[in-house]
Amino acid sequence: MIESEVFRALADPTRRAVLERVAAREMSVGELKSHFAVSQPAISQHLAALKGAGLVAERRQGRFAYYRADPTGITPLLSWVERYRAFWPERIEKLKDVLKGMDP
Amino acid sequence: MIESEVFRALADPTRRAVLERVAAREMSVGELKSHFAVSQPAISQHLAALKGAGLVAERRQGRFAYYRADPTGITPLLSWVERYRAFWPERIEKLKDVLKGMDP
DNA sequence: CTTTCTCATAAGTATGTACTTATATGTTGA
DNA sequence: TCAACATATAAGTACATACTTATGAGAAAG
Numbered sequence: 669m670i671e672s673e674v675f676r677a678l679a680d681p682t683r684r685a686v687l688e689r690v691a692a693r694e695m696s697v698g699e700l701k702s703h704f705a706v707s708q709p710a711i712s713q714h715l716a717a718l719k720g721a722g723l724v725a726e727r728r729q730g731r732f733a734y735y736r737a738d739p740t741g742i743t744p745l746l747s748w749v750e751r752y753r754a755f756w757p758e759r760i761e762k763l764k765d766v767l768k769g770m771d772p
Numbered sequence: 773m774i775e776s777e778v779f780r781a782l783a784d785p786t787r788r789a790v791l792e793r794v795a796a797r798e799m800s801v802g803e804l805k806s807h808f809a810v811s812q813p814a815i816s817q818h819l820a821a822l823k824g825a826g827l828v829a830e831r832r833q834g835r836f837a838y839y840r841a842d843p844t845g846i847t848p849l850l851s852w853v854e855r856y857r858a859f860w861p862e863r864i865e866k867l868k869d870v871l872k873g874m875d876p
Numbered sequence: 877c878t879t880t881c882t883c884a885t886a887a888g889t890a891t892g893t894a895c896t897t898a899t900a901t902g903t904t905g906a
Numbered sequence: 907t908c909a910a911c912a913t914a915t916a917a918g919t920a921c922a923t924a925c926t927t928a929t930g931a932g933a934a935a936g
Contacts, residue, residue, distance in 0.1 A: 669785060671785075671788070672783060672784070672785050672788075675779055675782045675783040675788075676783040678779045678852075679776060679779040679780040679783045680776070681773060681775075681776050684775070684776075684779075684852070688855070691856060742853060742856070745849075745853070746853070748782075748788075749846060749849070749850070751792070752795060752841075752846070
């Protein structure tokens with residue numbers, strides 16, 4: 669299930685930090701690695717997980733791989749939250765509007 | 773970190789389903805169990821994880837334990853999403869309003 | 877008191893995950 | 907052509923997690 673993949677991808681703090689880096693701006697694996705205390709394969713593995721969850725996109729150029737966050741990636745998460753509407757009577761209505769404003 | 777606990781708690785599909793049940797209405801462990809194909813200890817363990825993440829609250833009455841979803845529990849998740857503001861220029865502003873409307 | 881119930885905890889197991897080092901794949905520049 | 911580079915993949919390891927069965931703790935009912 670895609671929902672589970674997104675939640676699982678975000679459950680790891682290092683992976684969230686990686687996502688936040690590539691959300692700030694597109695970045696190569698090497699530059700990304702320079703910000704973390706883990707090996708290059710670990711970064712590549714985190715990126716693969718984020719990509720599998722639809723949270724990042726990849727652009728290949730020569731021997732470099734540039735990653736950036738995909739803004740549509742957290743949609744499944746927001747959709748899941750939206751399903752709490754019955755539980756959160758009024759508050760959730762505004763979130764619904766946010767979802768409508770997003771690309772489908 | 774509480775963020776990680778929330779994401780980890782929600783990463784498991786059974787646990788999300790449990791949370792959705794107790795979000796619909798307060799329920800005892802036994803009744804909750806009747807909706808799932810896992811053992812009673814498994815349900816208790818899922819509830820302990822959800823409680824640890826602040827997603828459910830417990831009410832004890834005699835030999836029964838009643839669980840209900842805690843609406844403030846997903847706040848860390850929404851706060852994390854809100855930190856994407858720089859990445860999602862306009863869309864996220866509305867989500868910010870949602871957070872303001874919530875109990876702190 | 878003792879049995880029955882509701883639930884939590886303990887202990888064991890199989891699978892998943894986050895990392896490592898080593899190596900493979902493909903690209904560039906000397 | 908080939909050596910250095912950037913990244914991905916493979917394989918191994920330590921720890922986490924999702925389950926199980928067995929048992930413990932407390933409340934209710936006989």
